[in-house]
Amino acid sequence: MTPQEIKTLRDLMEYEAQRTAPPEGFPRLPDIPAGRYTDEGFYALEQAEIFKKSWLFAAHLDELPEPGCFIKWEQAGEPVVIVHAENGDVNAFYNVCSHRGAPVVTDEKGRRLRLTCQYHGWSYSLNGELQAIKDPEDFGDFDLSCRSLSSIRCERFGKFIFVNFDPEAVSLLDWLGPIADEWQEFQFDQCRLSARHSFDLDCNWKVAMEANTEVYHVPNIHPTTVAPLLDHRRNVNTLYRNGHGRMVAPPPRLNGSEDAASTRDVGARAEIATVGEIARTCIQSYGIFPNWVSQLTEFVLGPLLFWPNGVNKCRIECWTIAPDWGDGEGPDYWTVNRGESLCKILLEDTEFGTEIQKSMESPGFKGVPLSYQEARIYHWNQHADRMIGLDSIPSELAVEQVINEDWVYPNDPRLAQITK
Ligand code: FES
Numbered sequence: 279m280t281p282q283e284i285k286t287l288r289d290l291m292e293y294e295a296q297r298t299a300p301p302e303g304f305p306r307l308p309d310i311p312a313g314r315y316t317d318e319g320f321y322a323l324e325q326a327e328i329f330k331k332s333w334l335f336a337a338h339l340d341e342l343p344e345p346g347c348f349i350k351w352e353q354a355g356e357p358v359v360i361v362h363a364e365n366g367d368v369n370a371f372y373n374v375c376s377h378r379g380a381p382v383v384t385d386e387k388g389r390r391l392r393l394t395c396q397y398h399g400w401s402y403s404l405n406g407e408l409q410a411i412k413d414p415e416d417f418g419d420f421d422l423s424c425r426s427l428s429s430i431r432c433e434r435f436g437k438f439i440f441v442n443f444d445p446e447a448v449s450l451l452d453w454l455g456p457i458a459d460e461w462q463e464f465q466f467d468q469c470r471l472s473a474r475h476s477f478d479l480d481c482n483w484k485v486a487m488e489a490n491t492e493v494y495h496v497p498n499i500h501p502t503t504v505a506p507l508l509d510h511r512r513n514v515n516t517l518y519r520n521g522h523g524r525m526v527a528p529p530p531r532l533n534g535s536e537d538a539a540s541t542r543d544v545g546a547r548a549e550i551a552t553v554g555e556i557a558r559t560c561i562q563s564y565g566i567f568p569n570w571v572s573q574l575t576e577f578v579l580g581p582l583l584f585w586p587n588g589v590n591k592c593r594i595e596c597w598t599i600a601p602d603w604g605d606g607e608g609p610d611y612w613t614v615n616r617g618e619s620l621c622k623i624l625l626e627d628t629e630f631g632t633e634i635q636k637s638m639e640s641p642g643f644k645g646v647p648l649s650y651q652e653a654r655i656y657h658w659n660q661h662a663d664r665m666i667g668l669d670s671i672p673s674e675l676a677v678e679q680v681i682n683e684d685w686v687y688p689n690d691p692r693l694a695q696i697t698k
């Protein structure tokens with residue numbers, strides 16, 4: 279982050295603290311329809327138009343460090359195998375043999391010279407080409423070259439492996455846009471995978487994710503955990519294209535002037551030297567559309583992934599990726615006893631999920647009125663509708679497109695209001 283960008287963020291923090299209403303020109307946000315959390319039809323649209331067309335964080339290179347290493351990945355509902363090829367590329371394929379559909383790998387992870395289907399022994403290279411079949415003479419004139427494994431887009435940001443089921447999707451870098459540059463200081467290409475744990479929750483996946491997409495809840499839900507670290511009135515939200523967002527919140531002021539410390543002690547033992555002032559002194563978190571929310575600090579990259587498992591069930595995946603800590607166990611930012619339970623902060627965030635889902639399914643729930651502080655949630659929903667297609671959503675489930683490009687980075691009408 280340049281000194282000018284840091285100054286702008288600091289100015290915006292003061293602007294947020296001093297305003298007595300939403301910024302001039304910021305639209306009033308219409309209610310989010312209740313059915314977006316409960317309707318099977320809307321869930322099907324999300325699956326088809328969002329999860330099959332967005333870049334999804336699937337794996338970390340440390341899980342498949344050498345050529346030949348593979349992992350099975352089924353979290354997005356399709357059978358996928360991710361493979362480290364001989365030339366260093368990481369490939370993703372449907373885990374579906376071109377013969378009669380058996381999986382080409384059955385173990386969760388492993389290392390192979392080739393991917394050999396156990397049913398009739400067809401074998402594929404690490405690039406997915408069909409290399410050998412048994413008794414080829416019985417297939418007559420048979421062209422192996424048209425029977426490769428069906429590939430899936432797979433691109434990396436550093437050691438972070440993303441997949442996209444849409445062959446027409448823009449590149450991962452285009453998808454991330456300016457965020458890819460902002461992330462350079464965090465060394466996604468160097469940090470090691472330290473912990474990855476999953477927990478199933480009984481609520482719509484957006485209920486769980488949205489608790490991590492605003493700071494309005496912090497004083498109530500986290501009075502002793504997050505509130506001492508974060509001044510929610512000075513939080514600065516930034517909206518990016520493609521539905522992404524960022525929050526940067528400084529710590530509360532001690533004695534009315536000096537900022538308190540903002541970093542949570544998680545027993546990390548190493549630092550990412552290149553991390554700049556904002557991430558070191560504030561709570562900074564990115565929402566990457568559709569299902570990634572990550573705190574990024576000088577000690578840890580901590581993506582939380584929210585995966586739909588049906589309209590009223592989801593899985594939260596808690597990742598800790600950290601600079602090289604040497605030998606032994608690395609830090610675990612999100613869980614207690616290496617995955618035994620969620621940490622206190624996430625227990626607080628998820629505390630009401632089951633009850634909220636029940637409420638949302640009742641006639642008592644009409645919709646969600648969002649405040650300016652919760653604008654990132656609205657921005658996410660607007661982009662969701664654009665991906666689904668504004669003409670494809672039943673009107674009672676659609677959100678109005680009220681936040682226009684003026685509010686999407688690098689545009690920001692607040693800046694003009696600061697200099698007034
Ligand atoms: S199904 Fe894979 S070899 Fe027959």
Ligand SMILES: [Fe+2]
Pocket residue numbers: 489490495496499500504627
């Ligand atoms: Fe929270």
